[in-house]
Amino acid sequence: MAVQHPFIVCDPDKCVGCxxxxxxxxxxxxxxxxxxxxxxxxxxxxxxxxxxVACRLCxxxxxxxxxxxxxxxxxxxxxxxxxxxxxxxxxxxCIEACDFGAIALNPAEKVxxxxxxxxxxxxxxxxxFCLKEALSLSTPDQVAQRARREAVAKLLEELxxx
Amino acid sequence: xxxxxxxxxxxxxxxxxTRVERVGEDFLKKYVGGVCLAARLAYDNTPKGADPLSxxxxxxxxxGAFCGTIVPVGNKYSIATKSPLTGFIGDCLSSSYFAxxxxxxxxxxxxxxxxxxxxxxxxxxxDIVQFRDxxxxxxxxxxxxxxxxxxxxxxxxxxxxxxxxxxxxxxLFANVTNDRQRQAGRTGPGAVMGSKNLKAIxxxxxxxxxxxxxxxxSKACLELSQTAQGTKTEKYRILGTPSNxxxxxxxxxxxxxNFQQGVFEAAEKISGEYMHEHYTxxxxxxxxxxxxxxxxxxxxxxxxxxxxxxxxxxxxxANGSLCGIDYFPGIIKAIELCDRYGMDTMSTxxxxxxxxxxxxxxxxxxxxxxxxxxxxxNHEAATALIEKIARREGIGDLLAQxxxxxxxxxxxxxxxxxxxxxxLEMCGYDPRGLQTFALGCAVGTRGPCHNRSLAYEPDVRGxxxxxxxxxxxxxxAKDAEEFAAILDTMMFCKFIRGCFxxxxxxxxxxxxxxxxxEITPEEIKKLGERAWNLKKAxxxxxxxTKDDDWLPPRFLKDPxxxxxxxxxxxKPKDLRMMIDAYYQARGWTPEGLIPKEKxxxxxxxxxxxxxxx
Numbered sequence: 001m002a003v004q005h006p007f008i009v010c011d012p013d014k015c016v017g018c019x020x021x022x023x024x025x026x027x028x029x030x031x032x033x034x035x036x037x038x039x040x041x042x043x044x045x046x047x048x049x050x051x052x053v054a055c056r057l058c059x060x061x062x063x064x065x066x067x068x069x070x071x072x073x074x075x076x077x078x079x080x081x082x083x084x085x086x087x088x089x090x091x092x093x094c095i096e097a098c099d100f101g102a103i104a105l106n107p108a109e110k111v112x113x114x115x116x117x118x119x120x121x122x123x124x125x126x127x128x129f130c131l132k133e134a135l136s137l138s139t140p141d142q143v144a145q146r147a148r149r150e151a152v153a154k155l156l157e158e159l160x161x162x
Numbered sequence: 163x164x165x166x167x168x169x170x171x172x173x174x175x176x177x178x179x180t181r182v183e184r185v186g187e188d189f190l191k192k193y194v195g196g197v198c199l200a201a202r203l204a205y206d207n208t209p210k211g212a213d214p215l216s217x218x219x220x221x222x223x224x225x226g227a228f229c230g231t232i233v234p235v236g237n238k239y240s241i242a243t244k245s246p247l248t249g250f251i252g253d254c255l256s257s258s259y260f261a262x263x264x265x266x267x268x269x270x271x272x273x274x275x276x277x278x279x280x281x282x283x284x285x286x287x288x289d290i291v292q293f294r295d296x297x298x299x300x301x302x303x304x305x306x307x308x309x310x311x312x313x314x315x316x317x318x319x320x321x322x323x324x325x326x327x328x329x330x331x332x333x334l335f336a337n338v339t340n341d342r343q344r345q346a347g348r349t350g351p352g353a354v355m356g357s358k359n360l361k362a363i364x365x366x367x368x369x370x371x372x373x374x375x376x377x378x379x380s381k382a383c384l385e386l387s388q389t390a391q392g393t394k395t396e397k398y399r400i401l402g403t404p405s406n407x408x409x410x411x412x413x414x415x416x417x418x419x420n421f422q423q424g425v426f427e428a429a430e431k432i433s434g435e436y437m438h439e440h441y442t443x444x445x446x447x448x449x450x451x452x453x454x455x456x457x458x459x460x461x462x463x464x465x466x467x468x469x470x471x472x473x474x475x476x477x478x479x480a481n482g483s484l485c486g487i488d489y490f491p492g493i494i495k496a497i498e499l500c501d502r503y504g505m506d507t508m509s510t511x512x513x514x515x516x517x518x519x520x521x522x523x524x525x526x527x528x529x530x531x532x533x534x535x536x537x538x539x540n541h542e543a544a545t546a547l548i549e550k551i552a553r554r555e556g557i558g559d560l561l562a563q564x565x566x567x568x569x570x571x572x573x574x575x576x577x578x579x580x581x582x583x584x585x586l587e588m589c590g591y592d593p594r595g596l597q598t599f600a601l602g603c604a605v606g607t608r609g610p611c612h613n614r615s616l617a618y619e620p621d622v623r624g625x626x627x628x629x630x631x632x633x634x635x636x637x638x639a640k641d642a643e644e645f646a647a648i649l650d651t652m653m654f655c656k657f658i659r660g661c662f663x664x665x666x667x668x669x670x671x672x673x674x675x676x677x678x679x680e681i682t683p684e685e686i687k688k689l690g691e692r693a694w695n696l697k698k699a700x701x702x703x704x705x706x707t708k709d710d711d712w713l714p715p716r717f718l719k720d721p722x723x724x725x726x727x728x729x730x731x732x733k734p735k736d737l738r739m740m741i742d743a744y745y746q747a748r749g750w751t752p753e754g755l756i757p758k759e760k761x762x763x764x765x766x767x768x769x770x771x772x773x774x775x
Contacts, residue, residue, distance in 0.1 A: 016447040016454035032370035131452035
């Protein structure tokens with residue numbers, strides 16, 4: 001059975017567009033607050049559509065395939081995409097290859113940065129700092145399980161109270 | 163420097179020149195940011211006696227110390243200028259991504275003077291400032307302006323603050339809109355932009371912001387943000403400020419039909435509860451806000467189907483109960499029009515309500531209104547009037563000047579019910595049933611303002627007897643003003659104010675964690691007093707006298723006819739007594755002027771020389 005790796009998932013109904021995730025990510029990785037240095041990005045389409053996006057740990061990742069210098073590789077254990085900073089020259093091919101826009105170039109260092117689920121922290125910091133609990137570290141199946149549970153609970157609540 | 167940029171950007175629109183003024187920690191610790199810093203910039207850059215719509219008037223923006231960091235509700239900016247509506251200080255507040263961009267571009271404040279030869283917009287791209295042609299944007303609504311500029315520059319991280327068509331036409335209560343749904347709303351900053359041929363300010367800020375103690379600050383901010391999910395913010399998160407409608411109706415102080423009543427018989431139909439059930443889509447946030455109070459609504463059916471905007475109480479009362487309108491979609495439409503054209507919803511609603519009363523009393527006729535019949539409750543006429551005001555067409559040209567000027571021109575007793583103080587239209591709490599707030603409205607530096615005064619709180623909460631006028635209210639009003647001024651200077655959104663254990667100690671701690679600058683709770687208290695006196699000094703310099711601190715005739719002569727506050731009125735001798743007590747509490751002279759020693763005590767030595775007595 002194929003293993004599903006958990007990644008940063010955002011519930012767009014709960015997301016309020018505060019961008020705290022971007023701030024804490026850049027602070028965790030770079031010690032400063034700057035959304036352009038964040039590996040998770042909040043997208044806001046006015047008036048009320050908002051959601052954060054980070055690397056989804058694709059199976060057979062297009063970014064890894066695209067890199068002309070083999071600077072990217074995927075961990076078998078966690079599924080995260082690892083960037084070899086010595087090999088990466090900031091060409092941006094992987095940024096174009098990613099369907100989700102989840103890769104960004106660090107403008108000062110000219111290498112790409114990709115969400116690594118805060119490997120060197122206790123837990124993903126964006127999840128910790130999301131006050132609306134929109135962000136979670138989940139697999140797609142876990143998201144589906146939660147959705148089913150909520151839908152059934154809601155339906156039965158309506159039936160029970162009628 | 164941590165958090166602060168240490169720079170003020172000066173822009174001369176006439177000569178298309180810019181200059182960066184370096185400011186040090188002493189300066190920044192003294193003024194901190196927000197309203198205090200913006201007022202300082204306005205005082206320094208707008209010459210005494212300047213015509214607010216002339217090139218001489220400076221439009222000054224200032225961010226808070228926390229802008230662009232993880233401090234919750236800290237992404238705010240203040241605008242201060244000489245108000246074209248009042249002739250006194252026009253200070254306003256707005257929030258969200260645009261505020262953070264100012265800091266990220268490398269500035270703590272921006273002072274804009276002069277007038278461009280042709281319509282332009284500014285593009286502040288970190289340290290490069292461009293003066294770009296806005297001829298294609300002139301006439302564009304606020305939301306489209308933003309999208310057009312982002313599209314032209316080709317970067318969605320660009321943030322925009324703009325004057326709408328109303329600002330271009332110099333509607334005296336035109337606002338400044340940023341990030342689509344946020345406004346620096348009151349006192350007419352949009353008209354100041356319009357008078358400068360300045361359509362918009364676009365900013366791209368890419369500089370990371372370091373703080374002094376990242377770990378300590380992150381931990382403190384997480385705690386504060388978690389508290390902000392609790393009971394102290396429940397009102398804002400669930401129904402939003404529209405929950406005030408039924409609360410104030412119960413207290414008999416919901417402004418109705420131009421303050422003729424304090425109870426609206428249809429309050430249920432325009433309540434927060436009703437809105438939530440029928441129109442609310444979602445409550446969203448400003449940048450960096452863990453509360454999420456912005457109540458977004460959609461009208462799904464009827465004549466106004468498809469109308470979308472966000473609703474707060476002050477917009478709701480002014481275009482709802484104040485105009486006798488109980489048809490919620492009509493109110494949503496009125497607010498949406500104000501948002502698109504870039505006008506203060508409050509001043510607009512109060513002006514429309516005045517016009518309605520003029521119509522009902524026969525002071526203005528159907529002919530004056532170009533065929534409209536704006537009786538109270540006529541939402542179609544109200545929305546038609548709003549369009550006229552935004553375009554300054556027909557009677558809109560008169561109404562676009564605000565109720566003070568309109569009633570002076572029309573006369574025939576209409577001044578009695580022109581609901582303003584100092585030229586700024588009233589806000590949504592009837593001061594006849596809130597005696598401390600009556601004082602707060604009369605002495606407010608930008609006019610009658612719940613937001614700057616906060617003196618309605620002790621009244622509404624029952625901490626004092628709201629029906630009684632006493633000298634002690636002088637101190638109560640002063641303390642409330644300074645509490646508000648501190649929030650507006652640090653800056654914090656006021657909706658988090660219940661989450662602090664002690665505003666002075668908590669904000670001092672957050673300030674030091676962020677900036678590395680040591681500050682004590684006592685110094686924070688002084689900051690509130692400094693901010694208020696600075697604004698007051700601006701007014702004195704521009705010709706304020708004691709006579710300007712007063713209330714409109716209706717509040718002094720017409721008692722509230724029914725409800726929980728039946729019979730309430732503000733007696734002139736009571737108001738005089740409370741104002742005198744307030745001047746005393748403030749350490750001012752009986753004429754309301756500021757002694758030199760007081761200004762020197764507050765570190766405002768140069769201002770002491772200018773206007774101290």
